Amino acid sequence: MTTGTDQLRRANTASVLRSLRRRGPATRAELAQRTGLAKATVGAIVSALETEGAVVEGADGAPRNGARGRPGRPVALRGGSLLGLGLELNVDYVSAAVLDLAGEVVASASRPAGQVGGPDPESVLLSLAGELGAAGLAPGGRLVGATVAVPALVRDDDRTIAWAPNLDVRGAGLADRLERVLPGCPVRISNDANCAAYAEAHHGAAVGVGHALYLTGTVGIGAGIIADGRLVPGGAGFAGEVGHMPVGNPEACCGCGRRGCWEASIGLHAVLAAVGLPELDTPDETARAVAARAASDPVTRDRLAAVGRDLGLGLATLASVLDPEVVVLGGYFVPLGELVLGPARRMLDERLVSSAQVRPELRLSTLGIGAAALGAAEQSFAHVLAGDVELGPGSAHAS
Numbered sequence: 001m002t003t004g005t006d007q008l009r010r011a012n013t014a015s016v017l018r019s020l021r022r023r024g025p026a027t028r029a030e031l032a033q034r035t036g037l038a039k040a041t042v043g044a045i046v047s048a049l050e051t052e053g054a055v056v057e058g059a060d061g062a063p064r065n066g067a068r069g070r071p072g073r074p075v076a077l078r079g080g081s082l083l084g085l086g087l088e089l090n091v092d093y094v095s096a097a098v099l100d101l102a103g104e105v106v107a108s109a110s111r112p113a114g115q116v117g118g119p120d121p122e123s124v125l126l127s128l129a130g131e132l133g134a135a136g137l138a139p140g141g142r143l144v145g146a147t148v149a150v151p152a153l154v155r156d157d158d159r160t161i162a163w164a165p166n167l168d169v170r171g172a173g174l175a176d177r178l179e180r181v182l183p184g185c186p187v188r189i190s191n192d193a194n195c196a197a198y199a200e201a202h203h204g205a206a207v208g209v210g211h212a213l214y215l216t217g218t219v220g221i222g223a224g225i226i227a228d229g230r231l232v233p234g235g236a237g238f239a240g241e242v243g244h245m246p247v248g249n250p251e252a253c254c255g256c257g258r259r260g261c262w263e264a265s266i267g268l269h270a271v272l273a274a275v276g277l278p279e280l281d282t283p284d285e286t287a288r289a290v291a292a293r294a295a296s297d298p299v300t301r302d303r304l305a306a307v308g309r310d311l312g313l314g315l316a317t318l319a320s321v322l323d324p325e326v327v328v329l330g331g332y333f334v335p336l337g338e339l340v341l342g343p344a345r346r347m348l349d350e351r352l353v354s355s356a357q358v359r360p361e362l363r364l365s366t367l368g369i370g371a372a373a374l375g376a377a378e379q380s381f382a383h384v385l386a387g388d389v390e391l392g393p394g395s396a397h398a399s
């Protein structure tokens with residue numbers, strides 16, 4: 001049974017962990033100052049976390065003066081101890097990343113899936129989760145949570161897939177099946193664009209940017225919105241579902257069953273149809289082949305420029321609504337780069353309503369295809385950093 005004292009201890013522990021995660025190593029005295037907790041409380045928390053293996057004292061080997069002139073040794077998060085598993089289930093590939101609480105990627109992998117005659121994406125996901133989840137069983141390591149990024153509307157219970165037009169998956173079944181592969185590890189489901197935006201804001205092209213928009217470049221197109229450094233979930237958690245805005249060719253058929261959706265003009269399948277090239281194992285590989293063709297073929301360049309103009313048209317609408325400082329483009333946009341970004345910029349310049357409106361800077365993702373899995377891994381620590389997880393030895397369950 002969880003008592004009020006337990007809750008307070010967890011909340012205080014989480015506060016110390018958040019401080020170490022966001023602001024780096026600190027002495028006990030500095031931690032007390034940063035968190036507003038009493039020094040004795042911080043001392044007890046640090047000792048418990050040391051026993052747990054979550055923090056280490058004197059990691060940088062440099063004692064420094066504490067607040068009262070006593071030498072204090074800095075406490076740091078210990079890499080490899082508390083681990084978060086991030087997974088991405090997409091139409092044509094699956095990715096995974098294991099992150100430790102100190103922010104280091106311990107393991108990562110991407111595999112093709114869903115191709116004709118090949119294994120379905122969910123079985124590839126379950127086997128990859130089993131393999132990488134085993135990292136949490138290594139000596140000293142513990143998996144505290146797993147998050148799956150999906151190109152779908154996910155209900156705010158963080159488990160139920162409400163709508164996934166490009167994938168055959170619904171309800172809470174996926175989370176249940178993953179929990180059977182990852183015993184004792186709580187599994188959450190999250191939107192892929194939100195996960196990727198979160199990763200770009202913490203590790204990639206949008207670090208230090210207050211207002212950013214992330215756009216996925218896969219078969220579907222989704223957005224993750226960062227405002228004041230935080231993800232904007234919307235009322236039901238569905239914000240950023242931009243792929244089905246009516247932009248681009250009004251006749252193009254979309255995976256959602258309608259015509260004229262933005263992703264039916266600028267999603268990966270639309271790009272391949274425009275340039276007449278086949279899909280390869282991953283969006284990244286496919287887009288590199290398209291870029292290679294464009295290098296020698298002016299017709300391919302023209303068709304990509306048309307995709308870029310439709311990209312710019314939708315971005316002009318989003319820029320008018322959200323006023324982002326930076327738009328980060330992920331997935332297949334990365335290998336295509338200026339082939340689509342140049343025309344998109346010119347379209348943005350034409351469509352922005354006034355010269356007073358600042359054109360958002362268009363940046364390519366620096367995390368590539370692994371962005372959503374990395375962001376999902378990062379989100380797997382949300383329970384720990386919110387104080388909802390008991391960090392006593394041997395228990396990893398949220399209450």
Ligand SMILES: [Zn+2]
Nearest residue numbers: 244254256261
């Ligand atoms: Zn649609």
